[in-house]
Amino acid sequence: MRASLLMAGLIAMLASAIWAGEGQGGYGPVIPEATGEAHPEGNDYMRRWHMSMMRHDRDVTIYEGKREQNASLGGCFECHAAKDETGTPVTYADERHFCRSCHDYVAVKVDCFDCHRSTPEGVEEPAAHAALGGLLFPALGADVGALVAYLGAREVGQ
Amino acid sequence: MSCGAKKDVSRRDFLRSGASLATLQLAPGVTLMAFGGSEAQAAADAGKRWGLLIDASKCAPDCNACITACQDENGWKGGGNAETDVQWIRKVTLKDKSSGRETSLPVMCQHCESPPCVDVCPTGASFKRKDGIVLVDKHICIGCRYCMMACPFKARSFVHERVTNQKTHAPRGIGTVESCTLCVHRVDEGRIPACVEACEAAGHGAMVFGDLLDPESEISRRLAAYPSVALRPDLDLNPGVRYREI
Ligand code: SF4
Ligand code: SF4
Numbered sequence: 001m002r003a004s005l006l007m008a009g010l011i012a013m014l015a016s017a018i019w020a021g022e023g024q025g026g027y028g029p030v031i032p033e034a035t036g037e038a039h040p041e042g043n044d045y046m047r048r049w050h051m052s053m054m055r056h057d058r059d060v061t062i063y064e065g066k067r068e069q070n071a072s073l074g075g076c077f078e079c080h081a082a083k084d085e086t087g088t089p090v091t092y093a094d095e096r097h098f099c100r101s102c103h104d105y106v107a108v109k110v111d112c113f114d115c116h117r118s119t120p121e122g123v124e125e126p127a128a129h130a131a132l133g134g135l136l137f138p139a140l141g142a143d144v145g146a147l148v149a150y151l152g153a154r155e156v157g158q
Numbered sequence: 159m160s161c162g163a164k165k166d167v168s169r170r171d172f173l174r175s176g177a178s179l180a181t182l183q184l185a186p187g188v189t190l191m192a193f194g195g196s197e198a199q200a201a202a203d204a205g206k207r208w209g210l211l212i213d214a215s216k217c218a219p220d221c222n223a224c225i226t227a228c229q230d231e232n233g234w235k236g237g238g239n240a241e242t243d244v245q246w247i248r249k250v251t252l253k254d255k256s257s258g259r260e261t262s263l264p265v266m267c268q269h270c271e272s273p274p275c276v277d278v279c280p281t282g283a284s285f286k287r288k289d290g291i292v293l294v295d296k297h298i299c300i301g302c303r304y305c306m307m308a309c310p311f312k313a314r315s316f317v318h319e320r321v322t323n324q325k326t327h328a329p330r331g332i333g334t335v336e337s338c339t340l341c342v343h344r345v346d347e348g349r350i351p352a353c354v355e356a357c358e359a360a361g362h363g364a365m366v367f368g369d370l371l372d373p374e375s376e377i378s379r380r381l382a383a384y385p386s387v388a389l390r391p392d393l394d395l396n397p398g399v400r401y402r403e404i
Contacts, residue, residue, distance in 0.1 A: 062295055065202035065287065065346045074326040091322075115296055115331030117324045130320035 029105035032082035032098050047102075050076075073112060077120045091129040092118035201346070204288035207271075208340055209370040209398035210354070211377050211386060212263060216364035217357075219262040222249060224365070227356030228266075231341060233325040244315035246338045247353060252404060261404050264353065264365075266338035267292060267313040268389060268397030275305035275314065275337075283335075290370075290398050291340045301333040310390050313337045340367075340398075370398060 236243030
């Protein structure tokens with residue numbers, strides 16, 4: 001996972017160059033709107049460093065038992081729970097999920113949600129959420145078609 | 159995290175003030191607990207060693223309250239496949255062959271002082287916190303399952319299937335190994351493990367949780383007053399979980 005986080009970081013840096021316009025109608029990903037106050041660090045900082053912040057705080061939590069951390073996935077979803085038409089927060093299996101809005105754009109598949117829930121506590125993750133995981137372990141069910149659909153490719157060269 | 163940050167700070171203050179109300183400082187490092195349980199831990203404390211004392215004579219053979227509570231708390235309910243379902247805690251029945259007398263007791267990770275699971279782990283994912291709680295850092299675990307073979311108590315499980323709806327405080331997923339965490343997320347907040355609470359609520363009170371290094375703690379006083387054993391004492395692992403009446 002470390003490699004994928006690092007890569008996400010690098011790509012996020014590169015992507016920030018074309019971030020102007022925030023993607024709404026222009027270049028770049030379409031970022032779901034958040035609730036709550038803006039990050040005092042600024043969005044650019046969060047885009048560049050969110051993975052390092054979470055990695056640091058998770059280590060402090062698991063080894064030192066300090067659980068009052070600011071950077072946590074649970075914390076992210078307090079404000080960044082993208083919702084479907086019915087107003088229910090979507091899981092990572094849905095391409096509207098907050099994390100996917102950027103990671104899909106830069107073709108990075110994070111595996112955070114193999115272990116962490118991708119919705120706020122109390123919001124059910126349906127079985128379809130688990131099915132997405134087949135992409136990581138193809139033997140467990142994903143087929144090339146699903147992979148291609150997920151990556152948004154148009155043709156499969158056989 | 160701006161909004162989250164504020165909330166965290168007030169929660170931290172709440173925990174700290176709560177702790178000081180509930181406890182009485184007798185001397186530096188010596189604290190009397192007013193209501194049982196433990197002082198809210200700001201962090202893992204090397205001056206403590208958490209343990210359990212389980213009285214098998216109080217454990218009802220037909221009771222599964224501790225297991226259900228652990229499943230609810232940590233979100234590991236099985237998918238109905240006995241061969242691959244994980245099991246953080248199980249009820250074991252011992253039978254004395256000559257008398258036929260049966261004893262029922264829960265067995266979970268024994269939080270060994272010299273944990274074989276940590277010895278054999280090739281990645282460093284298995285580790286012991288400074289307060290004695292043995293955990294798996296699932297970000298590092300490669301799922302090799304060496305630790306499962308090394309554990310003399312069959313305490314660890316491999317997650318074979320995709321998991322959804324994990325608890326925020328207990329992330330768990332396919333391809334990693336897991337075991338009882340002694341409800342570390344609760345311990346860090348000054349609460350007791352879910353199994354101990356459930357056993358108490360079910361009216362059995364067969365389990366006591368506490369600090370083995372504090373001679374004044376309930377668990378230490380009971381250990382000092384009555385005979386108790388470690389499982390497989392021949393292995394010299396000095397587990398944090400102790401048993402009575404087995
Ligand atoms: S009981 Fe097993 S899993 Fe727990 S610390 Fe001992 S060897 Fe490790
Ligand atoms: S399964 Fe994970 S925790 Fe167990 S020995 Fe292998 S790497 Fe270590």
